[in-house]
Amino acid sequence: MTTDNTPPAVRLEGITKRFGDVVANDSVDFTLEAGSIHALLGENGSGKTTLMSVLYGLYDQDEGTIYVDGEPRTFETPRDAMNAGVGMIHQHFQLVEPMTVLQNVILGHEPVANGLVDEETAREEIEAISARYGFEVADHLDVPIRDLDLGTRQRVEIVKSLYRGADILVLDEPTAVLTPQEVDGLMDVMEDLRADGRSLIFISHKLDEALTIADDITVLRGGNAVGTVPASETSEQELAQIMVGREILFDRKPRDTTPGEPLLEVGELRVTGDRGLEKVSGVDLSVREGEILGIAGVQGNGQSELIEALTGLRTPDSGTVRFDGEDITETTRRERTEEGIAYIPEDRHTEGLVMDYDLVRNGLLGNQTIAPFVKSWFIDWEVVRDHTEEIIEEFDVQPPDADTRAASLSGGNQQKFIVGREIGHDPEVLIASHPTRGVDIGSIEFIHNRLVELRDAGLAIVVVSSKLEEIQKLSDRIAVMYEGEFIDTVDPNAVTEEEIGLLMAGQRRDDAGESDSGVRTSGDP
Numbered sequence: 001m002t003t004d005n006t007p008p009a010v011r012l013e014g015i016t017k018r019f020g021d022v023v024a025n026d027s028v029d030f031t032l033e034a035g036s037i038h039a040l041l042g043e044n045g046s047g048k049t050t051l052m053s054v055l056y057g058l059y060d061q062d063e064g065t066i067y068v069d070g071e072p073r074t075f076e077t078p079r080d081a082m083n084a085g086v087g088m089i090h091q092h093f094q095l096v097e098p099m100t101v102l103q104n105v106i107l108g109h110e111p112v113a114n115g116l117v118d119e120e121t122a123r124e125e126i127e128a129i130s131a132r133y134g135f136e137v138a139d140h141l142d143v144p145i146r147d148l149d150l151g152t153r154q155r156v157e158i159v160k161s162l163y164r165g166a167d168i169l170v171l172d173e174p175t176a177v178l179t180p181q182e183v184d185g186l187m188d189v190m191e192d193l194r195a196d197g198r199s200l201i202f203i204s205h206k207l208d209e210a211l212t213i214a215d216d217i218t219v220l221r222g223g224n225a226v227g228t229v230p231a232s233e234t235s236e237q238e239l240a241q242i243m244v245g246r247e248i249l250f251d252r253k254p255r256d257t258t259p260g261e262p263l264l265e266v267g268e269l270r271v272t273g274d275r276g277l278e279k280v281s282g283v284d285l286s287v288r289e290g291e292i293l294g295i296a297g298v299q300g301n302g303q304s305e306l307i308e309a310l311t312g313l314r315t316p317d318s319g320t321v322r323f324d325g326e327d328i329t330e331t332t333r334r335e336r337t338e339e340g341i342a343y344i345p346e347d348r349h350t351e352g353l354v355m356d357y358d359l360v361r362n363g364l365l366g367n368q369t370i371a372p373f374v375k376s377w378f379i380d381w382e383v384v385r386d387h388t389e390e391i392i393e394e395f396d397v398q399p400p401d402a403d404t405r406a407a408s409l410s411g412g413n414q415q416k417f418i419v420g421r422e423i424g425h426d427p428e429v430l431i432a433s434h435p436t437r438g439v440d441i442g443s444i445e446f447i448h449n450r451l452v453e454l455r456d457a458g459l460a461i462v463v464v465s466s467k468l469e470e471i472q473k474l475s476d477r478i479a480v481m482y483e484g485e486f487i488d489t490v491d492p493n494a495v496t497e498e499e500i501g502l503l504m505a506g507q508r509r510d511d512a513g514e515s516d517s518g519v520r521t522s523g524d525p
Helices: 048-055 079-081 103-105 121-134 149-163 180-195 207-213 237-243 303-311 333-339 349-350 359-364 383-394 411-423 441-454 468-476 497-504
Strands: 010-018 021-030 036-040 065-066 072-073 086-089 168-172 197-205 214-219 222-230 262-272 277-289 291-296 318-323 343-344 429-433 460-465 476-483 487-488
Touching: 010 048, 010 411, 021 036, 021 048, 021 359, 036 048, 036 207, 036 237, 048 086, 048 197, 079 086, 086 149, 103 121, 103 149, 121 180, 149 180, 149 277, 180 197, 180 207, 197 207, 207 237, 214 237, 237 441, 262 303, 277 291, 277 303, 277 460, 277 487, 291 441, 291 468, 291 497, 303 343, 303 411, 303 429, 303 460, 333 343, 343 411, 349 411, 349 487, 359 383, 359 411, 359 487, 383 411, 411 429, 411 441, 429 441, 441 468, 460 468, 468 497, 476 497, 487 497
Parallel strands: 021 222, 036 197, 036 214, 086 168, 168 197, 291 460, 291 476, 343 429, 429 460
Antiparallel strands: 010 021, 010 065, 065 072, 214 222, 262 277, 262 318, 476 487
16 A cells, blocks of 8 residues: 555546547546555446546547656557556457467567567566466466456456556456356455555446455546545445435345246256257246246356257257247247347347447347338338437437447447347347346346336246346346256245355255246256
């Protein structure tokens, strides 16, 4: 931490950044003390990433001054920032997937000896960095990035910044794509970096993580810095209210309705994954009208393959999928959309949106063959635009411009648009895979409320999430998936988060077995 004689690692004074008529940062002041972790919180579109992009030289500020280690600095490019000891780990990794870990780390900063790239010297330096912070990177130096899991890729990004001399690290939504175990590992890394004297800025919208790791917390709202508090002197409820300007309700809502008849049913489903291994092993489930079935599990235990089989994106090896009593096992994704099965995908970039399309064209996705969007085999673009603008208004997508490219939206606003589009299909069944991944707390509350409203209106909903608190808050029943099977089904009102966590790790409850909840556990015949 800073002493009286040590200047702040970073001080931003009066930073203003405009994009046309939009003011992304409005005279923002921010101070990162040396040797500390400072969390930067805010809703999607509040200006967090823009502010840090100014610090990192990706954008030129329109007004204001950047100080690094007490000295005023001007960064015209990220290389200028890196030369001053500032590194940034982006939410979407800046790695070249076909290249190896070693090649990615040294790219653009290759050591040279006798006119050739000195890979041996680079290897020794990377191994030293890896050993110093306990990174599991040194053993993967010759492995292509595409063969690594997300947690290891993130460590490569951090090693890359440290290799290039960063003493100040900006981590932009670093936990958005990580499993709970990987999040714990990242927190350990951040603590080690702080103990070694590094200074970190942690961009997030996850209040519990900010309170766990940060020394200080600054909240942005609407491009303005609305408050800075020591993490030890605040709470999730207080931070949430500062972020959105109103009280946020965290508690599970009691329900006034009763589930109806089974609408989506699966029998003895077996599904093979991309690598030829069985990922879903004889799963049975049913989801009733007016019910939310939550599926919990550590990522990689077959949830993705199960959802792809339910939505028509993957053909099962055996078993049946029935919708409203009709066998739809062999039907396509488009046919299931037309039947009334909507899908909020796990990966919004590769499955949910065409990033180079504007929102109008993205608003058409899934509606290409459905009236009123299509008349006499032709797309009615005026109707599509009206529909898109309704989504933007109802789900508060920022910026509120139907002609905006999807790639220019923040991750949270992309997610809100997808949720709005899929609900707009007027479905009978909604499959929601990680529906609030990368979404701020105000938007999480909004999406949760909409899912509950849809359930109460009679929809059958399946929610897959790695967030246990989300599963417990939304679900009427929770099925826990482990190694391709449902290991148990539990009542969210009668189980703790710790008990669900043990099930996710494969530890069965003593009373596991046949359940009247519509899901067969893996121990059933």
